[in-house]
Amino acid sequence: MNNDLTTGKPSSVLWKFCLPLFGSILFQQLYNLADSFVAGKFIGENALAAVGNSYEITLIFIAFAFGCNIGCSVIVSQLFGGKNYRDLKTAVYTTLIAGGVLCAILMITGALCSTALLTLIQTPENVMTDSKLYLDIYILGLPFVFYYNIATGIFSALGDSKTPFLFLACSSVSNIAVDILFVTALNMGVAGVAWATLLCQGISCICAVIAVFLRFSKIQTTEKSAIFSRSLLKRIAIVAIPSIFQQCFISVGNIIIQGIINSFGSAVMAGYSASIKLNNLAITSFTTLGNGISNYTAQNLGAKKLERIPDGFKAGLKLVWLICIPIVALYLFAGKSLISIFLDSPSQTAITVGVEILHILAPFYFVVSAKLTADGVLRGAGLMKQFMAATFTDLILRVVLAFVLSASFGTTGIWLAWPIGWTVATVLSVFFYQRGTWISHTKNTAV
Numbered sequence: 001m002n003n004d005l006t007t008g009k010p011s012s013v014l015w016k017f018c019l020p021l022f023g024s025i026l027f028q029q030l031y032n033l034a035d036s037f038v039a040g041k042f043i044g045e046n047a048l049a050a051v052g053n054s055y056e057i058t059l060i061f062i063a064f065a066f067g068c069n070i071g072c073s074v075i076v077s078q079l080f081g082g083k084n085y086r087d088l089k090t091a092v093y094t095t096l097i098a099g100g101v102l103c104a105i106l107m108i109t110g111a112l113c114s115t116a117l118l119t120l121i122q123t124p125e126n127v128m129t130d131s132k133l134y135l136d137i138y139i140l141g142l143p144f145v146f147y148y149n150i151a152t153g154i155f156s157a158l159g160d161s162k163t164p165f166l167f168l169a170c171s172s173v174s175n176i177a178v179d180i181l182f183v184t185a186l187n188m189g190v191a192g193v194a195w196a197t198l199l200c201q202g203i204s205c206i207c208a209v210i211a212v213f214l215r216f217s218k219i220q221t222t223e224k225s226a227i228f229s230r231s232l233l234k235r236i237a238i239v240a241i242p243s244i245f246q247q248c249f250i251s252v253g254n255i256i257i258q259g260i261i262n263s264f265g266s267a268v269m270a271g272y273s274a275s276i277k278l279n280n281l282a283i284t285s286f287t288t289l290g291n292g293i294s295n296y297t298a299q300n301l302g303a304k305k306l307e308r309i310p311d312g313f314k315a316g317l318k319l320v321w322l323i324c325i326p327i328v329a330l331y332l333f334a335g336k337s338l339i340s341i342f343l344d345s346p347s348q349t350a351i352t353v354g355v356e357i358l359h360i361l362a363p364f365y366f367v368v369s370a371k372l373t374a375d376g377v378l379r380g381a382g383l384m385k386q387f388m389a390a391t392f393t394d395l396i397l398r399v400v401l402a403f404v405l406s407a408s409f410g411t412t413g414i415w416l417a418w419p420i421g422w423t424v425a426t427v428l429s430v431f432f433y434q435r436g437t438w439i440s441h442t443k444n445t446a447v
Contacts (some may be wrong), residue, residue, distance in 0.1 A: 005082055005158030005296045006303040009410060011313035011318075018292040018319055022162035022285055024152070025421040027172035029166070034172075039193055040274070047190050048342060049266045050130035052273025057117050058138050059254065063105055063247030065146045068099040069153035070291060071240025074380055075232065076157035077295045081302030089216060089225035091232045095150055095394045098233060101145040103239040110139040121255050123260040127269075131188040137194035144198070144205040151208035155215075156295050171204035213332030246391045260406055260414060268411060274342035276333075279361055282327050286320050286369040290376030297380025309438040313377050322371040331362040357415050364419040371426035374433040386432035394412040394425035 005013055039050035072095040079088040083190065114135045123131050152164040175196055182192030230311050293316040300308045331338070339354035378387040396420035405413025 001182045004081075005077075005159050005299040006308070010308050011315035013309040014296050014315045015291070015319060017159060017161050017296065017339075018289050018316070020165040021288050021292045021387050022323065023128075024165040024168045024288070026160070026281075026285070026356055027168035030046040034176045034197075036174075037342055038183050039190060040230075040270070042180070042183045042208055043119050043189055043193075046127050046266060046270075047130055047193075047271040048273055049124075050127040050190055051134055051193060053118070053121070053123055053127060053258065053262070053269065054131045054135040054138065055273070057114075057121075057135060057255065059249075059251040060248055061110065061139070062145065062267060063251055064102060064106060064244055065099075065142075065243030066247050067144060067240040068102070068352070069149040070243045070294065070379065071238075072150055073153035073291070073295055074239045074298045074382070075236050076154060077298035077380070078302035080157055081299035082157070084269065085219050086221045086225050087229070087232060087249075088223065089219070091236065092154055092212070092216070093225070093227045094229050094233050094234060094415040097228055098310050099146050099150050100143075102316040103142050107139055107142050111136070111299075112140070114139065116371070117255075120261040124266055126266060126271075134190050134194045137191060137198060141201055143186060144201040146202065148205035148208055150206070153397075155208075156211050156292065157298075158215070159216045159295070159299070160215075160237050164208065165206050165313050167204050169201045174201040174203075201373035212224065223335070225262050226274075227306040227388035229233065238426070239382060239384060240377065244381065244389045246388065247396050249392065253395045257414060258344045259401045260402055261411070264411055266347075268345045268353050269340065270347075271350035274339045274350070275357040277342070278331065278338055278358060282324075282331075282362075282365055283368065283372075285323065285327075286365070286372045289316065289320050289323075290372040290379075291372060292316075292439045293376030294380035297377050299382055306438040309377060309436070313373065313433065314351055316373045316376065317370060321366060322334050324365045324369055328362045328365055331358040335359060353411060356412065360412075361418050362420050367419070368422040371422065374429040377433055377436065377438075378429070381436060381438075383432065383436070389428075389431065390425045394421040395427055 001149060003017065005017060007013075021244055039051045075091050076088055079085075079091060114132055118131050118135065120209065155161070155163050178196035178200060182196050184190045186192060188195065242321060262269055293312060296312045296316075296347055297309055300306070300312070335358040336353040338358070339351055345398065371394075378384075398417045399421055401417035402414045405416055407413070409416065
């Protein structure tokens with residue numbers, strides 16, 4: 001069901017829209033958590049290290065899919081808010097075509113360069129074979145990743161966060177069952193984990209795309225929509241490309257950091273792999289809520305209702321901080337138990353490393369969630385230069401400090417780089433938000 005985010009009390013509208021998004025991302029993360037759980041519990045520590053090692057590279061591919069998602073979503077939100085349904089359909093068709101071309105290029109590149117990428121991050125010999133196997137199968141499923149992300153971006157742009165939630169709930173639960181079936185009953189090892197994810201993502205993607213076209217058939221336009229538009233592609237690209245760069249550079253930074261971590265051995269890799277899955281669950285949750293705020297901002301911008309944007313930001317900030325409280329408490333007080341879920345007969349080093357990461361990062365979730373909320377407004381308003389400035393600051397600081405601090409403090413220095421980068425970048429994002437036209441507009445309206 002399409003929902004207009006430009007009417008009603010901002011806090012109520014935003015919370016009703018964002019809560020299903022939060023549920024969706026929890027189920028989305030089940031894909032990766034299930035892979036790590038099954039690999040660590042039913043195959044072994046090296047398998048968990050291999051899946052976690054490959055995961056850092058898959059994030060580069062996900063970055064491009066996410067860029068297509070957010071670029072399409074923001075522009076479609078603006079068109080939906082402005083009641084321009086003809087161009088809305090054209091924007092979707094244009095994204096589907098451009099996304100398909102981009103996906104094909106990435107699949108070819110990935111197939112040719114997977115070994116080189118794994119070598120680049122100093123993948124140990126004892127996990128190289130499984131890492132490459134997992135990565136190669138993942139690349140085969142890239143079309144599903146791309147078109148599912150585009151479909152969910154469209155639903156969000158139309159104010160519908162419940163439909164993607166239902167798809168993800170079903171496919172994620174199925175993924176856990178298929179993971180266990182392929183690994184335990186069929187003895188497929190790491191390949192079973194990868195094929196299970198591909199199969200469930202494929203089914204979810206097909207259902208989501210069909211649902212999009214069924215929804216579109218109910219949106220009436222006075223004129224036939226064009227299949228492709230260069231001008232709309234440019235508008236989409238203005239939002240998508242910085243978002244892609246953001247995710248890519250974060251992924252590249254993580255790959256560089258992964259290379260540093262790999263030099264400490266497979267036990268440290270396993271502990272990092274388990275904890276970073278839990279960390280990514282939290283960060284991706286905040287990012288997804290930020291995306292919801294982008295849709296809210298874009299719709300109200302399209303409807304020229306700037307005075308609603310500050311209220312949306314405040315409501316979004318309250319929401320992410322409420323979600324932070326149980327996550328932070330869980331990671332601080334139950335970190336060891338959570339890490340142990342992913343490991344069967346874990347080494348003490350793996351457990352110690354995993355718990356230490358959670359204890360250092362978790363308290364700063366309140367900080368980084370504020371950044372991602374402000375980023376949501378900036379991106380929804382199309383202020384991509386400001387958005388990128390804060391993002392690159394975070395990335396550069398984390399990578400540089402990981403090198404510098406690890407030389408003096410070992411692996412602990414790597415984990416300390418995260419909160420420092422988050423804090424500085426948050427100050428920048430909030431500063432840029434405060435300089436937005438919606439602030440001056442609200443003040444003038446009040447006067």
